[in-house]
Amino acid sequence: MKKKVLAVVCCVAMIAAMAMGCTTKSPTSGGDKKDDGGEGGKKIGITIQNYENAYWAGVMSKLEEILKNEGYDATIVGCEENSAKQIEQIENFITSGCDLIMVHPNDADAVEEVCGRALDEGIKVMCWDNPMENTTANWVLDNTELGKEIGKTAAAFINEHYTADDKAQVCVIGKPDTQVLLERQNGIEAGLKENCEDNYEIVATIDGVVNNEVQSKAETVLQASPDCKVWVGVGAGAMIGSNTALLAEYGGAGKIPEDVGVITTDVTSEQLNSLEAGDEAVRAIVGFEGSNTDTAQACFEMFERILSGEDFSAEKNVYRPTMEINSDNIADIQKGM
Template sequence: MKKKILSTFLASLVLAATVLSGCQSNTKPAEDAASAPAQKTEQAASDEAGATAGKKLKIGVTVQTLSNQVWSVACTTMKELAESEGNTLTYMSCEDTSAKQIEQIENYISSKCDVIMVNPSDPNAIENVCKQARDAGIKVMCWDNNMKNTDINWVIDNQKLGYMIGEQASTFINSKFKDGKCEVAVLDYPQTEILLERENGILAALKEKAPNAKVVAQQPAINATEGINAMETILQAHPNVKVVCCIGGGGAVGANEALKSSKKIADDVGIFAADATNEELAAMIAGEANRMSVMVTGTPKVIGETVYKMLSQLGNGEKFDNQNVYREIFPVTVDNAKQYYNK
């Protein structure tokens, strides 16, 4: 009897073991077969997302000159932002020389940058090397010109901007001088295509809005040193110049210094320009000759932040709706200068 009970008990154990063994061998592989591919896909997706998010960008920037506050502050801002995110950003001045700019772009290609930004001395001269960059898989952004071999162009309607400068100057002229008669000087920079467009806008507005004003002198000036020299030369030949229209803030700052040195600062003397640099705004607030400057996008720091964001978007594969991205322009006067002045 005991043997029979023991035999039955042992048989039950064997059966239980067999059932358990069957569950393990049949159920587990089925679960693995169903879940393993899903787990692998999720892991791959996670790895891919991590790789994209953690990608470190290498950015190369070449601008016309760093003597202009807008470009210098924007570039230092971009570099600081890049380093804060673990990216690398190198910027250089081509000193307004196309051959040097081409060499800089070639070096950025050789060093395998992810993104290159160009502020062209001559856009036509660098079209081919920018094509080489894009052929190498590098994204290219142009700051200022409507170029062909780029992913995006960050541009200004320069005729419109120049017209705004001339229009503001005309309002001043008509309010300060009988019949709008006065002598005007223009600090231009015709060797750069977009700045020639700006100059043409200034002259068109003056002709239309202040027809009795006379442009007696035009001198090139893109930075403060050139502005001082140009304005001193103009004042020697035309001491009665009362209004100065400048294509950029660098020349405007120099013109103001020359007028101060010549003791020409007066209620009926005004400088009208673009860029709204900190120096221009300080002069406005202090009641000096700077009366108005067209701000483009924002302060140089805001410009740097805006440019860096676009460069990051390009480097991370984001698409833009249009190749040409137009910038906002608006006048800054003594009435709103403090809003944009950075102490």
């Protein structure tokens, strides 16, 4: 049975006050190193949590292209979910004389002190994902609300195919050791509870953000609970890994029962291809950007605003507009991947 699948893109950007320990820094902390300007030639250091994650690899590839084309000197590294390594990377960015450091923290608390040191050196600091204190700006999501939207979308699928007498068996794929993803996971479970009609039960909870890791764990779940047919998760790896496991379980594309579905967030080419094909387990994507290019461009514009010395102290929260990716616009989104 064909269904129109919507992918709701929700993203929130937020600018936070400067703080170091118990001492609050001025809103222009990190702004005195050099003449501020958004033009190319500035040096930017970027450290992200995990470069193996399909979403991050895609976005960072596009961001690197944009920065190069605009004349910026940029270095992008992954910390492999190792906070000590990420601290060392930030220290190297400080030593190398970066104008701006962007951190997607493995553990926000762990990098507060080193980010404070960067501010003290006159370097601007931007955090992606966490409302940190020792930064010039934070680019964040309300991960609980994003999770609830995933849960709500999954609930619509469950309500269509299951009843109180024939409950959906659900697997939740999270990442509880990462605070923002724990918030997202909790939001998913809350969204299911708020929107389902007493017609589901969570039979398994696994963690993972890398495709093959999730696939392996999903296969184990299917061995123990072969009737687990609805899979919800916190990111691209959750979708790609579980979809791959389900394709193997049911014999390939075109053989997935209509009551089997995967609903997560992030937007990668592999996810979009599966969604567009319509014969795999992918049923819906709830994302926070349109395409890799859209996300990278939005991030780059934040860089330019920060480097130009814009004062966000009067309004710390900068909200991006939301949009839907559906059958009408998925082709345009694909072009930006």
